[in-house]
Amino acid sequence: MDLVDAAGVDGELARVLRIRVPDLAAYQNLALAGRYLDAVLRVARAEDAAGAAGNRLAVAVARNLYKLMAYKDEYEVARLHLDPELARRVEEQFGPGSRVAYMLHPPLLRAVGVDRKIALGRTARPAFRALRAMRRLRGTPLDPFGATAQRRAERRLVTGYVAVVNELVAGLDAGAAGDGRHESAVRIAELPDMIRGYEDVKTANIARYEESLRELLAAWRAERSPSRV
Structure with missing residues (x-):
């Protein structure tokens, strides 16, 4: 670099x-x-x-x-889940079109007493993209x-x-x-x-x-x- x-x-x-x-x-x-x-x-x-x-x-x-x-943090988890290399490894191991579930434990759920992870499918990807785009807010007042x-x-x-x-x-x-x-x-x-x-x-x-x-x-x-x- x-x-x-x-x-x-x-x-x-x-x-x-x-x-x-x-x-x-x-x-x-x-x-x-x-x-x-x-x-x-x-x-x-x-x-x-x-x-x-x-x-x-x-x-x-x-x-x-x-x-x-x-x-x-939340931004980094989203970025890593959207990594093309992760998708490539999943497809290589489980085959094209494999169903993917993301096991997550968001802070909001912890705050209301949910002490276990929840499974989200591909519908979570738009939220991941939004979080990835927001990563520049990390550590700021916003x-x-x-x-x-x-x-x-x-x-x-x-x-x-x-x-x-x-x-x-x-x-x-x-x-x-x-x-x-x-x-x-x-x-x-x-x-x-x-x-x-x-x-x-x-x-x-x-x-x-x-x-x-x-x-x-x-x-x-x-x-x-x-x-x-």
Whole structure:
């Protein structure tokens, strides 16, 4: 992709970015993809200045910031269900003209106490197309789904992670690769991988993530490289 090629990165970092930058552009828009790329490149430049080879911290941020940004909301579920590749795989496995049912659990139903998924057929596709077109409202005041506790938590995770990454970058002094701080920074940047699942499972994993983040950040802040002693 042009944005990644223009960044001048290579190796594993370039491979990760070539997948995730265009996916974020499709997920929402080029502006989101650009903010993501800028955040990762700031980390890569800080690693280079600190003498850390391999961009391990930048790769960790590239994977985990993407994970937090590309959360599966109503717009993304609709986009994925309309993916032509999904239709191709269904036809390949079950034959042309196969009936398709989409198993969904919309937040509105959860709000009124319906605790099970419902099956929708192809008649759901017009609604999916409308939702896909609305994805640029994600995170704005006009987002009809943005006020739920789950969506607020997901946006808070992105903001909090970017702040943590900025702190890690600020703490990577020249020579940090040799005093253990770089390794600690990589471990902290990889923590969002703990956040898995949906609804209550995801909420519990967010709590675990935030507890681990507090512990590792406290240790990071307490560390002193030999040059500071």
